[in-house]
Amino acid sequence: MIKALQLRINLHQERQPDGLLIKAAYDLGVEPSEISGIKILRKSIDARKRNIMFNYKVEVYINEPVPETSDYHFDYKDVSNAKPIHIIGFGPAGMYAALRCIELGFKPIVLERGKNVQYRRRDLKAINQDHFVNEDSNYCFGEGGAGTYSDGKLYTRSLKRGDVRRIFENLVFHGATDQILVDAHPHIGTNKLPKVVQNIRETILKYGGEVHFETRVTDFTIKNNKIVAIQLQNGKELDVEKVILATGHSARDIFYLLNDKDIALKAKSFAMGVRVEHPQEIIDGIQYHCFGEPRDELLPPAAYSLVEQVNNRGVYSFCMCPGGFIVPAATANGEVVVNGMSPSKRNNKFANSGIVTEINADKDLYKYEQFGALKALEYQKDLERLAFTAGGRTQSAPAQRLTDFVEGKLSQNLNETSYQPGLKSSPLHSLLPKIIGGSLRKGFKAFGEKMKGYYTEEANIIGVESRTSSPVNIPRTDTLEHPEITNLYPCGEGGGYAGGIVSAAMDGERCAEAATSSI
Numbered sequence: 001m002i003k004a005l006q007l008r009i010n011l012h013q014e015r016q017p018d019g020l021l022i023k024a025a026y027d028l029g030v031e032p033s034e035i036s037g038i039k040i041l042r043k044s045i046d047a048r049k050r051n052i053m054f055n056y057k058v059e060v061y062i063n064e065p066v067p068e069t070s071d072y073h074f075d076y077k078d079v080s081n082a083k084p085i086h087i088i089g090f091g092p093a094g095m096y097a098a099l100r101c102i103e104l105g106f107k108p109i110v111l112e113r114g115k116n117v118q119y120r121r122r123d124l125k126a127i128n129q130d131h132f133v134n135e136d137s138n139y140c141f142g143e144g145g146a147g148t149y150s151d152g153k154l155y156t157r158s159l160k161r162g163d164v165r166r167i168f169e170n171l172v173f174h175g176a177t178d179q180i181l182v183d184a185h186p187h188i189g190t191n192k193l194p195k196v197v198q199n200i201r202e203t204i205l206k207y208g209g210e211v212h213f214e215t216r217v218t219d220f221t222i223k224n225n226k227i228v229a230i231q232l233q234n235g236k237e238l239d240v241e242k243v244i245l246a247t248g249h250s251a252r253d254i255f256y257l258l259n260d261k262d263i264a265l266k267a268k269s270f271a272m273g274v275r276v277e278h279p280q281e282i283i284d285g286i287q288y289h290c291f292g293e294p295r296d297e298l299l300p301p302a303a304y305s306l307v308e309q310v311n312n313r314g315v316y317s318f319c320m321c322p323g324g325f326i327v328p329a330a331t332a333n334g335e336v337v338v339n340g341m342s343p344s345k346r347n348n349k350f351a352n353s354g355i356v357t358e359i360n361a362d363k364d365l366y367k368y369e370q371f372g373a374l375k376a377l378e379y380q381k382d383l384e385r386l387a388f389t390a391g392g393r394t395q396s397a398p399a400q401r402l403t404d405f406v407e408g409k410l411s412q413n414l415n416e417t418s419y420q421p422g423l424k425s426s427p428l429h430s431l432l433p434k435i436i437g438g439s440l441r442k443g444f445k446a447f448g449e450k451m452k453g454y455y456t457e458e459a460n461i462i463g464v465e466s467r468t469s470s471p472v473n474i475p476r477t478d479t480l481e482h483p484e485i486t487n488l489y490p491c492g493e494g495g496g497y498a499g500g501i502v503s504a505a506m507d508g509e510r511c512a513e514a515a516t517s518s519i
């Protein structure tokens with residue numbers, strides 16, 4: 001017999017090896033010895049009250065074995081001699097587009113400007129230590145895209161857009177922990193992601209697909225509203241039938257290329273702000289009600305999610321990384337961009353999060369109108385250059401104590417940070433445009449009311465968090481083709497169709513289905 005059950009246990013019960021089993025037996029009115037196994041479907045922590053509880057959704061197997069099988073199968077076919085689909089970009093969207101092509105019997109040919117995960121690591125070191133940004137290989141560009149050296153959080157709000165479980169099962173198939181199938185807030189971690197990404201590449205190659213690194217696409221030849229050939233930076237040219245464009249939100253050269261060719265684009269509203277960094281113990285103290293004491297060892301480093309309306313503008317936390325690092329995510333020299341990542345154990349002593357506010361492309365960017373569809377991109381660029389100048393013209397980032405930022409004072413000194421290239425004290429309160437700085441200052445005050453202890457001089461704010469999503473939308477029709485270029489499939493975050501690893505992966509699958517359905 002199998003019984004579906006919701007169980008709620010406390011820290012003490014969670015600590016007992018048989019705590020869950022005993023609780024299940026009690027709730028079902030059976031002997032613990034009758035339970036042959038418990039399959040956990042979902043686990044979450046409820047820390048709203050002092051008495052922290054663990055919520056489980058489970059299937060309890062009574063006198064019958066727990067099945068080991070998954071409902072998901074990935075039926076990869078040999079596509080060595082199949083019809084090709086060209087995919088530009090090997091981030092989550094490009095990777096999942098390629099895998100889906102193979103399932104559907106088509107040969108993915110992936111063109112990726114960056115290096116494989118192993119070589120890419122050296123370029124990340126150069127950014128952190130030498131302040132040099134390789135414009136093809138950095139935290140955004142390279143194998144696995146922006147998702148590789150990231151936090152690997154797998155939450156998505158796009159539940160209606162596709163089968164999230166399928167994406168997770170595929171990550172597990174490629175080596176991610178099966179814990180992601182269960183956790184309410186699944187997370188892989190930057191130390192584990194490269195291996196998963198590498199395994200995905202190996203699957204693609206094993207079944208006859210192609211993945212070309214250090215192969216930047218520089219131009220397209222268009223005839224009769226179709227891309228007929230792709231030009232590469234190495235001088236080669238490829239004839240193409242269908243092109244999935246999954247180049248991400250930082251591929252500015254692609255946006256410029258499309259714009260120069262008069263291919264329809266639209267400016268897109270997006271969010272910008274700063275990253276805030278607290279000692280993790282402060283966030284733990286607030287969220288787990290344990291000020292001054294370490295959190296219980298069964299509890300993960302605490303996260304938070306905050307949102308506030310300030311003068312009709314949303315201010316919210318974005319990509320919060322407990323136990324994480326702030327990283328330099330610029331894709332060119334002469335700009336400073338910050339983002340966050342964390343290892344699987346989230347065992348760093350800092351908690352960081354983007355705190356951003358909405359920038360409305362129609363209402364806020366009137367000074368940038370001359371840039372047309374690229375106005376939000378130019379605004380984003382200006383802010384990143386400003387951060388570069390304020391940070392001292394290296395990858396050091398401009399920073400301020402949180403309380404000084406809100407009170408409008410230059411910080412005499414800064415708190416310790418996880419941001420390796422270093423910080424430079426700067427008056428961000430006066431440097432940031434008012435729509436950003438003013439909104440964030442009010443937002444932080446409000447956050448301090450919601451989470452007592454959050455508004456503290458022990459936190460730094462670090463600028464700028466500017467790559468939250470694409471500043472450009474590449475339009476597409478219901479069949480996912482560009483309305484003017486009928487064999488071009490704008491895909492993933494770059495086109496404006498995703499906002500994170502999972503939604504980008506789901507969009508990659510969709511684009512592969514669309515591109516292969518009309519061959």
Ligand code: FAD
Nearest residue numbers: 089091093113145146150151152153217248492493500501
């Ligand atoms: P991308 O991942 O940006 O991939 C695009 C790829 O295209 C890149 O590899 C790039 O090199 C390549 N490319 C660009 N131009 C060209 C060209 N001309 N020719 C050939 N190739 C090209 N999201 C989450 O859901 N959870 C997180 O925890 C998380 N943390 C993050 C942490 C960091 C530091 C960063 C930078 C991002 C993080 N994100 C996170 C966001 C997430 O990584 C992106 O939403 C996701 O990677 C978008 O996928 P994509 O495939 O659409 O684009």
